[in-house]
Amino acid sequence: MKIVVINGQNHKGSTWKIGNILADKLSGDQEIREYFLPRDLNHFCCGCYSCLEARERCPYWSEKAPFFEDMLAADLLIFTSPTYCMMPSAPMKAFLDLFFTNWMMHRPVKDMFSKRAVVISTAAGAGAGKTTKLIADNLMNWGIPEVTRYGIAVNAMNWEMVPEKIKTRIERDTDRIAAKIQRKKQVHVGIKTKGLFLFYRGMQLADWGASKAEKQYWEEQGWLSKARPWKKD
């Protein structure tokens, strides 16, 4: 199993630690590629919309390409972000902005429809659930059919401060998430993903997409005819 971990922070605190525990539990002959933000992608979207013409036209594509290629090759994506002001960290938000072209309403990527993702956040007290939801909503809109959210209040500013009782709970919860991922071999594409895709397909057919190039992309994939991204070619 190939795993890509995208950390919305440079430091190795509680949130990173939980992602790391989970990745270890999925061990076997898995390959893990790990990124830290902003260390590995230190940009904000500049709103030029060049990516709507072609993904590669983003001014930051050379730095984004390794993420994109690794994500395409991965079976499982793990996103981690501490909760900051009841939201994902700013670097994680910047990352999602930089990949907004992945949204189904623009240029969905076929390979995303066969992936799993886990989104992890910690908060001192409140907001981890909201943080995981905001990130998971993006991934659902990328077409990833199975997104597991894990948000937990750790009552701490770093991993060393996390009470033993909470660490025990994290062990138990990550065991459960790892077992669930290992148990299911086939990714199930549910009605929500299919429904969203068909809705955006309707928009492209009605010429309500963002550009001519975008519609052409849909046409080239065969999605305006019979092909569907979750079906084998």
Ligand SMILES: Cc1cc2nc3c(=O)[nH]c(=O)nc-3n(C[C@H](O)[C@H](O)[C@H](O)COP(=O)(O)O)c2cc1C
């Ligand atoms: C800028 C900033 C904003 C924060 N906002 C919240 C918050 O909204 N809710 C909360 O419960 N904790 C908040 N915290 C605390 C962190 O979410 C918490 O300590 C988290 O476990 C840190 O994860 P880390 O160890 O991976 O850095 C905030 C911390 C910082 C530095």
